[in-house]
Amino acid sequence: MPDSILGRYVSVNYGTYMIELNGNVLPNASKEMIATTIIHEALHAYMDYSGINNYFNDHDSMGAAYVDEMANALKELFPTLSYSDATALAWGGLHESMAWSQLVMKKPSLAQSTLNNIKQYIDKTKGTGCQP
Amino acid sequence: MKRKLLLVLGCILFVYSNTKAQKIDTVNLIHEVRKIQSRELALNGTMSMSKTFTASLLKIQFQQNGEVIFNKDELKKDFRINKNPLPLKYCPELNKLFKSSNKTLTLYIPLISYVVRAHGTTDKENEVDWRTKEGLIIEESDKGISIIFSPIKILIKASNIE
Numbered sequence: 253m254p255d256s257i258l259g260r261y262v263s264v265n266y267g268t269y270m271i272e273l274n275g276n277v278l279p280n281a282s283k284e285m286i287a288t289t290i291i292h293e294a295l296h297a298y299m300d301y302s303g304i305n306n307y308f309n310d311h312d313s314m315g316a317a318y319v320d321e322m323a324n325a326l327k328e329l330f331p332t333l334s335y336s337d338a339t340a341l342a343w344g345g346l347h348e349s350m351a352w353s354q355l356v357m358k359k360p361s362l363a364q365s366t367l368n369n370i371k372q373y374i375d376k377t378k379g380t381g382c383q384p
Numbered sequence: 385m386k387r388k389l390l391l392v393l394g395c396i397l398f399v400y401s402n403t404k405a406q407k408i409d410t411v412n413l414i415h416e417v418r419k420i421q422s423r424e425l426a427l428n429g430t431m432s433m434s435k436t437f438t439a440s441l442l443k444i445q446f447q448q449n450g451e452v453i454f455n456k457d458e459l460k461k462d463f464r465i466n467k468n469p470l471p472l473k474y475c476p477e478l479n480k481l482f483k484s485s486n487k488t489l490t491l492y493i494p495l496i497s498y499v500v501r502a503h504g505t506t507d508k509e510n511e512v513d514w515r516t517k518e519g520l521i522i523e524e525s526d527k528g529i530s531i532i533f534s535p536i537k538i539l540i541k542a543s544n545i546e
Contacts, residue, residue: 253543267537268537268538268539270538271539272543273542275485275542275543278482278542279479279542283478286478290540294491
């Protein structure tokens with residue numbers, strides 16, 4: 253798995269999915285980022301299972317309708333996480349979506365700070381790490 | 385005297401058969417809900433259901449004609465992963481995952497949850513609180529039987545471990 257991909261999902265059988273986490277990058281990332289990756293991939297699995305979407309427009313749907321849900325899930329897991337950081341993390345992996353393009357157009361500074369935030373949670377300058 | 389005795393016996397029989405029917409209803413209810421797990425039903429959005437149940441629904445409507453209507457928009461909003469935060473939150477679990485490619489964590493995502501109560505069913509025998517192999521979760525609460533069905537099973541592992 254290339255370093256640019258933090259996780260991926262595969263269907264094992266009906267109703268069962270396997271999420272693979274990038275074992276090179278994520279062990280050194282914050283656990284908020286690891287959780288975000290799992291939530292993101294689990295949402296793919298959910299969409300696949302529910303027949304809501306297909307592989308090609310999952311990210312568009314996530315960007316349009318699930319960023320808040322993912323941010324809320326993160327807030328519930330990590331109560332001290334700020335809502336703006338939780339939202340930034342929820343945008344992770346959605347940078348090719350239409351909703352992201354709109355954010356970049358309408359609020360470029362917010363988009364940039366979102367990217368910065370994600371990077372910081374990946375390199376653990378923000379968040380809580382697991383490895384010493 | 386004979387008449388009175390017959391009347392009393394009749395009443396006892398009536399109460400007994402009614403209680404028995406309620407138990408069967410609950411079993412049928414669970415059986416019917418299990419059927420919803422099939423992808424076909426989830427996609428078609430309808431299934432037949434006995435009219436004998438009262439239901440308080442969050443995401444699904446029980447129609448008088450016995451149909452259960454899925455609201456796909458509601459379903460879409462019901463993605464919840466917080467139900468099983470353990471593997472996502474705690475370092476020991478995550479560290480184990482990253483140390484061995486053989487280690488797998490499992491979590492479930494409930495798709496839809498709602499509360500159903502069979503008429504007058506209060507006896508403990510009908511309580512169910514388990515997760516089946518198929519992933520159906522049924523929990524008893526003071527509001528009735530809470531059924532979370534079709535949860536997705538997610539296995540999590542790390543790859544690229546050297």
